[in-house]
Structure formats: C-alpha cells, structure tokens
Amino acid sequence: MYTLVSSQTGNMAFRVSRFEEVASLQEQQGYNHYNILLVTKGSGRLFEYTFQENALLALGLYQPFQVKGELEGVLINFHPDFFCIYKHEEEVACNGVLFNNIYAPPLMQLAATEMAALLNIIRQIEEEMARPALAQYEVVMAFLKIFLINASRMKLERQEGLVPVGNEPFILQSLKDAIEQYYRKEHSPGYYAGLLNITPKALNKLSKTHFNRTLGGLIAERIMTEAKRELYMTAKPVKRIAFELGFNDEFYFSRFFKNNAEVSPVVYRETVGWGNNP
Incomplete structure (x- = not known):
C-alpha cells in the first residue's frame, strides 16, 4: 500500500x-x-x-x-x-x-x-x-x-459504439432531456410521466430495465450530482443550494442529501472542501 x-x-x-x-x-x-x-x-x-x-x-x-x-x-x-x-x-x-x-x-x-x-x-x-x-x-x-x-x-x-435503436427506446432520450431541463424544479416521477404521455408505472419499468434505477432514483441521483458539485465548488449557503434545487425546506433537503450520501451537506462540505483545490 x-x-x-x-x-x-x-x-x-x-x-x-x-x-x-x-x-x-x-x-x-x-x-x-x-x-x-x-x-x-x-x-x-x-x-x-x-x-x-x-x-x-x-x-x-x-x-x-x-x-x-x-x-x-x-x-x-x-x-x-x-x-x-x-x-x-x-x-x-x-x-x-x-x-x-x-x-x-x-x-x-x-x-x-x-x-x-x-x-x-x-x-x-x-x-x-x-x-x-x-x-x-x-x-x-x-x-x-x-x-x-x-x-x-x-x-x-x-x-x-452503442447503437440505441432497438436497445434503448426513444422515449428514454426524451426522459433524459426532460430531467436535465426540469430536475431543479420537478422532483416527482409523475411529472415526467405526464410530460412524456406515459403512465408512471410504464416509465418506471423502462428506467429500471435500461438504467438499472427506478425513475425516482434517477431523478434523485441527478439532484445529488448537482448538489455535490455546488457544495464542493461554491461557498453558497446550504439553504441557497437547497432553494436552487427546488427544496423550499433546508432541513428536508438535508435529510434528502443524507439519505443518499449517508452524510449531511455540512459534513460533506467540511470533508470534501471547496475553493482551495489544485
């Protein structure tokens, strides 16, 4: 070692x-x-x-x-x-x-x-x-x-080298685009299903089949990716980051973050740091 x-x-x-x-x-x-x-x-x-x-x-x-x-x-x-x-x-x-x-x-x-x-x-x-x-x-x-x-x-x-036709349904590319556009405001799987004119159950099944994640898990992971980036790269208060990611309650955001990362946003920032990286 x-x-x-x-x-x-x-x-x-x-x-x-x-x-x-x-x-x-x-x-x-x-x-x-x-x-x-x-x-x-x-x-x-x-x-x-x-x-x-x-x-x-x-x-x-x-x-x-x-x-x-x-x-x-x-x-x-x-x-x-x-x-x-x-x-x-x-x-x-x-x-x-x-x-x-x-x-x-x-x-x-x-x-x-x-x-x-x-x-x-x-x-x-x-x-x-x-x-x-x-x-x-x-x-x-x-x-x-x-x-x-x-x-x-x-x-x-x-x-x-992947060929999406026949493997990944076209609707999943639409889902990716929708998540990228709305994940800061819309966290509900039902919203994306309605946007794409498909039932939540059917869209969730497609997500699990092709991404090995539930639709809710996919949305949560996208939110977490951005939350981690903001905590790491900026000095923004946690409350502001929560608001920018569609959470009206800072404490709910902290619980959401801890459920997905096993540490709070504050601990994440303290142990990962920001603004002093080479």
Whole structure:
C-alpha cells in the first residue's frame, strides 16, 4: 500500500493498494474520496451489475457501495483536494464519463491489453511513491491524470459504439432531456410521466430495465450530482443550494442529501472542501 498525505490537512490525498490489503472492501462504503477498482481476477457484483475479471469500477464522493465476490485487483483512492475532476474537466473528461454519469453503469469490462496499459501506469505510480523525491506529489498527480484520461477514452469508445435503436427506446432520450431541463424544479416521477404521455408505472419499468434505477432514483441521483458539485465548488449557503434545487425546506433537503450520501451537506462540505483545490 502506497499513500500520499496532504501537508495541509494531514489526511489521505492519494493511495494505491491491493484488494487483500483492504479488509473492508466488501462492506457498504461511502468515503470523501474517489474510488477506482481494477479487478484482475475473479467475478463479482456491484449494485445491480455483474462483472468479470479485467473490469474497472469507478465510484464517486460519498457514493455508498458494496462489492461482492472473491476478487483480486488494485484499488485507487484520491481526495478531490489532490485532483479535482471539476476543475480539470476540459483536460480530463472523466466527469460525466467515469464519474457522475447517472445513465451509464459505474463499471466497464476491459480488454486484456487495456487492463495491461492501466496496470502499467499503476506500476509507474508505485515506483515513484517507493522512492520519495523532489516534486513527488506533482509527479503522482500527473500519472493519475494520464490514468484517468486513458480510462475515460476507453469508456467513451464504448459509449460511442452503442447503437440505441432497438436497445434503448426513444422515449428514454426524451426522459433524459426532460430531467436535465426540469430536475431543479420537478422532483416527482409523475411529472415526467405526464410530460412524456406515459403512465408512471410504464416509465418506471423502462428506467429500471435500461438504467438499472427506478425513475425516482434517477431523478434523485441527478439532484445529488448537482448538489455535490455546488457544495464542493461554491461557498453558497446550504439553504441557497437547497432553494436552487427546488427544496423550499433546508432541513428536508438535508435529510434528502443524507439519505443518499449517508452524510449531511455540512459534513460533506467540511470533508470534501471547496475553493482551495489544485
């Protein structure tokens, strides 16, 4: 296990370890850092998704997860203070691809050559961390950036290769557009069903079939994605963020946030931080 500690906070900034070194891997988890799992051997389950060896799993900030299965592989953790996916959005397109894409699975199967390429970057990171030297923090960050760019390219290639006709009904693209347009004001599944002239039950069934989420879960996840971004990137009071996301009651918003992230908006902001990220 190799760990970099922030000189400012004294907390973990970046870590790479093997699965066997992480005793709690298969327990329900939610952390104030990003988690990337490279599964090199075994098969398992994450949420409603099954995966085989040569899989990459990407989990966001305070995203509770449980990995089931007898597995071998590598775990990467990094805090947003070490690398901010929002501020590096133009350089590294992992936001909305590896992380924060509510319509796509949080994992992908890799070809053996792709896994080998990513593991090679990990090997270089471990070699760098094994011998502390000048600007090690910056070098490891550069390697992480290369890793994220390569992984994002791999996932984008898979998404671009999908043919929606016959697989994903056209109405679901209309649903995506509607959620993007109205999620700040409309939180009810019934509203979107009425907008698309379909019954809530039928739309919910389509959502579960194609997105592995209920319609209500899909809407909640979109709200949470924006709430986390606002808490992380701005100094806005929680009350204002709640109002901008369609919540008239700050305390109801806090309960909603905690139900979905297992921490309150205040704790999230305190442990993730804002405005001081590289």
